[in-house]
Amino acid sequence: xxxxxxxxxxxxxxxxxxxxxxxxxxxxxxxxxxxxxxxxxxxxxxxxxxxxxxxxxxxxxxxxxxxxxxxxxxxxxxxxxxxxxxxxxxxxxxxxxxxxxxxxxxxxxxxxxxxxxxxxxxxxxxxxxxxxxxxxxxxxxxxxxxxxxxxxxxxxxxxxxxxxxxxxxxxxxxxxxxxxxxxxxxxxxxxxxxxxxxxxxxxxxxxxxxxxxxxx
Numbered sequence: 001x002x003x004x005x006x007x008x009x010x011x012x013x014x015x016x017x018x019x020x021x022x023x024x025x026x027x028x029x030x031x032x033x034x035x036x037x038x039x040x041x042x043x044x045x046x047x048x049x050x051x052x053x054x055x056x057x058x059x060x061x062x063x064x065x066x067x068x069x070x071x072x073x074x075x076x077x078x079x080x081x082x083x084x085x086x087x088x089x090x091x092x093x094x095x096x097x098x099x100x101x102x103x104x105x106x107x108x109x110x111x112x113x114x115x116x117x118x119x120x121x122x123x124x125x126x127x128x129x130x131x132x133x134x135x136x137x138x139x140x141x142x143x144x145x146x147x148x149x150x151x152x153x154x155x156x157x158x159x160x161x162x163x164x165x166x167x168x169x170x171x172x173x174x175x176x177x178x179x180x181x182x183x184x185x186x187x188x189x190x191x192x193x194x195x196x197x198x199x200x201x202x203x204x205x206x207x208x209x210x211x212x213x214x215x216x
Contacts, residue, residue, distance in 0.1 A: 044135035045071035135163035
């Protein structure tokens with residue numbers, strides 16, 4: 001009975017989480033449901049809410065113990081300067097995130113540190129990914145780095161999604177990197193659902209997803 005109630009509680013949290021977040025994120029779960037997803041990579045795990053929802057969606061179609069999640073984040077306090085440069089928030093502790101994600105029954109691997117340091121060391125050791133979500137630091141240098149390394153783990157059926165495609169901004173986010181991706185090698189599309197936020201000073205920020213797959 002304990003396992004039943006734990007599973008029931010996980011799915012209640014799953015549905016509440018899905019419908020209480022910005023609407024663009026629903027496209028993540030739709031795409032995961034479209035393909036068999038065993039290996040998920042996320043750059044920008046933060047508190048792990050999105051990770052948990054992606055894992056639970058994959059486990060609807062694949063036995064729960066066969067789903068593996070590979071998450072990258074700083075997992076330590078950031079200076080005000082770094083937060084400003086990366087358009088970021090203070091990340092949580094890795095141990096807390098890992099404890100929560102382990103409740104899904106998936107295989108959880110978390111990597112702590114700046115992805116400009118962790119990805120070069122880790123990518124050669126990882127399997128090909130079925131689904132990749134890039135939502136880490138938002139400076140152009142960091143997004144470029146994350147794309148350069150994550151793209152090495154794509155196979156012919158991999159779906160890679162960038163968050164923070166800001167169509168009205170060029171000084172950060174994914175837009176300049178996505179727009180420069182070679183269309184003779186990759187199919188690139190901007191997904192239809194988006195969110196609009198009004199920032200302090202009444203500045204408008206439009207946020208979209210960009211999806212990338214290898215040409216077949």
